[in-house]
Amino acid sequence: MQGKAKKLTFLSLAAAVALILSYVEVLLPPIVTAVPGIKIGLPNIVIIFLLYRFGVKDAAAVSAVRLAAVTLLFGNPVMLIYSIAGAALSLALMALCKKCGLFSAVGVSIVGGVSHNLGQILVAMLLLETAEIGYYMIVLAVSGTVAGIFIGLAGMAVLKAMKNVRF
Amino acid sequence: MGTNDRKKIRNDIILAVVLLAVAAAAMLFWHFGKVEGDFAVVLIDGVETARYALDTDTEVVIHTDNAGENTLVIAGGKAYVGAANCPDLVCAGHRAISRVGETIVCLPHKLVIKITAASDAGGVDMAA
Numbered sequence: 001m002q003g004k005a006k007k008l009t010f011l012s013l014a015a016a017v018a019l020i021l022s023y024v025e026v027l028l029p030p031i032v033t034a035v036p037g038i039k040i041g042l043p044n045i046v047i048i049f050l051l052y053r054f055g056v057k058d059a060a061a062v063s064a065v066r067l068a069a070v071t072l073l074f075g076n077p078v079m080l081i082y083s084i085a086g087a088a089l090s091l092a093l094m095a096l097c098k099k100c101g102l103f104s105a106v107g108v109s110i111v112g113g114v115s116h117n118l119g120q121i122l123v124a125m126l127l128l129e130t131a132e133i134g135y136y137m138i139v140l141a142v143s144g145t146v147a148g149i150f151i152g153l154a155g156m157a158v159l160k161a162m163k164n165v166r167f
Numbered sequence: 168m169g170t171n172d173r174k175k176i177r178n179d180i181i182l183a184v185v186l187l188a189v190a191a192a193a194m195l196f197w198h199f200g201k202v203e204g205d206f207a208v209v210l211i212d213g214v215e216t217a218r219y220a221l222d223t224d225t226e227v228v229i230h231t232d233n234a235g236e237n238t239l240v241i242a243g244g245k246a247y248v249g250a251a252n253c254p255d256l257v258c259a260g261h262r263a264i265s266r267v268g269e270t271i272v273c274l275p276h277k278l279v280i281k282i283t284a285a286s287d288a289g290g291v292d293m294a295a
Contacts, residue, residue, distance in 0.1 A: 138194050
């Protein structure tokens with residue numbers, strides 16, 4: 001298998017892995033029930049890997065496929081707009097952060113975790129027309145940072161393990 | 168490990184510490200800057216539909232679009248959602264709120280319950 005077909009096959013596989021990780025995350029009990037929205041963000045391991053090995057366009061494509069599948073399987077259309085906002089802002093800022101060259105994959109992942117939460121909070125503030133929701137961001141900044149560290153380390157491990165695999 | 172990698176890891180740590188410090192500062196500011204509120208205000212799709220005094224214990228069912236139902240309970244000066252028929256039940260799991268500016272949000276029902284002070288005339292203030 002050569003070139004485009006190989007790449008397409010791998011990206012499809014990556015989308016499947018990201019989808020499975022989303023499902024695993026749904027199964028995990030909520031870490032803090034008092035504050036909604038705290039998640040570890042397992043699918044971001046795949047997105048970070050793709051960002052480093054394939055680039056932002058392919059990462060965005062896989063992210064979009066995952067979101068569509070997750071919405072059909074466990075979500076509802078109302079939640080899709082939150083998912084898109086989180087995923088889009090997160091990927092955009094991670095790509096910028098990777099490009100600027102100041103951070104390792106862990107730093108990029110921290111930015112991804114925090115900005116994912118920020119995107120969702122901004123949409124909630126707009127849709128519900130209630131600015132006060134913004135204070136959730138305090139807790140979500142902490143959870144995004146902590147989750148980002150672990151996801152970044154996992155992403156680094158995957159990148160290292162796949163170093164010799166050529167696409 | 169090259170010096171460039173070391174520098175990146177140092178920057179990662181600075182990034183994490185700065186984010187956590189900002190959050191901690193905001194949390195302290197929030198904790199000490201807030202006062203107990205007087206009303207639980209019900210907003211559906213951003214529009215105020217009702218308000219209940221926190222000093223009177225009560226239990227009301229809030230009806231939202233698409234046959235949504237959330238039971239608002241006010242007890243001991245705090246407000247919480249006792250039961251709801253939304254899919255995620257995040258609102259029902261939320262801790263009780265009593266300070267000005269605190270909210271309980273039910274995203275599926277576009278419902279916000281927010282605490283305000285008596286001096287707040289009501290309505291939505293996006294500049295807050």
